[in-house]
Amino acid sequence: MDHLFIINPAAGKKDSTEALERLLERLPFPRKIVHTAREGDARRMTEAAAALGKPIRIYACGGDGTLNEVVNGAAGHDFLAVTNVPMGTGNDFLKLFGPNYRSIFSNLEALAAGPQAAFDLMDCNGKLGLDVICAGVDARIAAGVHKYKRLKGVSGRWAYLLSLAEQVLVRGICRPMTVSMGADRWTQEPTAILCICNGRHYGGGFMPVADAMPDDGVLDVLRVGKVSLPTFARLAGQYAKGLYWKYPALIRAYHGQEVSFSAREPITVVVDGEIMRDTTFTVRLSEKKVNFFYPAGASYAPCV
Template sequence: MKHVFIVNPKSGKADASQFFVPALIERVAPLKLDYAVEITAYPGHATEIAKQYAMAREPVRFYACGGDGTLNEVLTGAFRYPEAEVACVPLGSGNDFLKNFGTAEDFLDLEDNISGWAVPVDLMQVGEDQISAAICSAGLDAAVAYNIPKYRRIPFCGGKMAYNISIVENICKPMGNRMTVSVDGKAFTGNFLLAAVANGTTYGGGFRAAPRARMDDGLLDVLLVNKVSRLKVAGVIAKYQAGRHFSGDEIIPELRQIITFVRGREVQIVPEKEIVTNIDGECDLRPQVSIRVLPAAARFVLPARLAEAYTPLVGLAGSV
């Protein structure tokens, strides 16, 4: 099997090509693997690299060395090829995808990662050809993420500070978006603070929007948060962020008039006017969003210790 390490040099706080790649080669070389190291140069490059290797139709394991965006790109390039599987070496700050299986630290042991094996995971198709691994959302959370980059350019205003300023800005604006969200043909129309379609449990640097979601059940967890007053929004978002809006598989009683939770396989979000959307951290204005689950579409590698403890659903993904 070929082992291909795809490194995003812009992940993390330092240039990964300068500090990570030499250390990687030092650790991999003694293992006598058939390996290659590729460094990305522009957005979408990781997808191109993965596709180029996968098209050889030979067994290949890709290691997405970066954050959730890099992992998304590698999965996008690899998932159509059954000979390809995708692992992750987390270099980013969020690493939300990995929280479905463990912690980022669980994936940092390179030898354990190399000796691990792949499990099937669902993906989401967004529109005609875009792939999402973890989240598709529209509304307040997407608008907050959309505005963060402009604050990061301000000195001493990175990370959490930029995020908090963006929250304040968006809460001060008119909140709520009139939209219709259809889940497997059942329509929900209202003035929503946000609509989230989750394949995994976590997004946005730690928001546990769908704590009961699984990436191998062939289903999407859909959450609709109604518009609330500014006096209530902080409390609602705090519970939503921590995953405390759920008790078991149900929304807690005090939030059932505010949050709607359903599961389905196909979702369409149609706002009255263009809305900011978040597709695995990529934010943009869209007139509408269509999403459908792709059951067991990808093969994701778990480090050996996690793989030994992992219990897939009976019949694997998409069987329910």
């Protein structure tokens, strides 16, 4: 079995790459190490590995964006398996494996020898996602964080708070959107949140569907329609804890294989942290899967 480590030096703290490379030096098995330099490199490196046509375990060393690129390159190739070595400021997908995910996925020897499972993928206008796709105010907040982080002296936390204030207090929570999910359809009605889950966590601390599973062949979709600012503030904490089912009058849930949505103005959509913009989207369960490996003893089953 070959092992390919794709390292994103721009992910996380400045010294995280050096720390990882020290760990790699002590591994008892052969491995290839490559570094990304620009957006799309991780996907291209994975596609090059896939072209070899032999079993390879690929380690996306970075955050959710690095993992997403590797997943898009490996999808549909049964002889490849991917995982995520947590170096990013956000490793939301790995939170499936519990609060100690950073330590267990940093044990590279255990990770290399661990089992794998075939995980579902979401197809969003041709881009594949493994974790969560959002298309409401939460997506606009996430997109705005990148803008504010470019400002000198603005930390990640302050970037989030500034983006939150802009989108919620200045620009308004809702946008008119046509949404079709299952038998339900809303035509150009105000929509606050539209969230499509294959995984369970996004946005650094939100777990909208607490029992979502990445291998059950089901997309878990939540739609929040028109809500006032006080209601939104009251609802946010409950939504973040996966308690949507307590609020059927405010949050409509759908569990199926496809959802579509459109608007007259471009919609901001975030796929595993990656930003897309268009006026029409269809998200469906992809025919492709990806093999994901993890340390023996770790579990991605929800806590009950």
